[in-house]
Amino acid sequence: VNVFSCLECLQATSTFHTAAFQSNSNSTCVVRFGRQQYESMHPVLLVRPDGSTINIRYKEPRRIMKMPVDITTLSEEERKIRMRKREPKRAAKQKLDDFEDDFKVDDYSKFWKKK
DSSP, X not given: OOHHHHHHHHHHHOXXXXXXXXXXXXXXXXXXXXXXXXXXXXXXXXXXXXXXXXXXXXXSOOSEEEOXXXXXXXXXXXXXXXXXXXXXXXXXXXXXXXXXXXXXXXXHGGGSOOO
């Protein structure tokens, strides 16, 4: 896409762009979002480990994505805390209650029908 032809098109169609074109870091061009594939890309907020955020487009509809923290940059205490969180949690052993059963078959055998 030729930038100059795009700007000439904008200047010809819009009365708001009357200033001459200056090539510097503040100039931009309005173009369509070109896609390699026909997938829908969703706007997502990407959170970096230092807390800074970036608006990106991602193939899955999510609101926020967090980048993983590099463990080598953490202090020894923080590293140990994170490693403990990664370990599988042990399920508490369930105590089986033994119910005392005072059921006697002889008490109910009179209700059975004999053929």
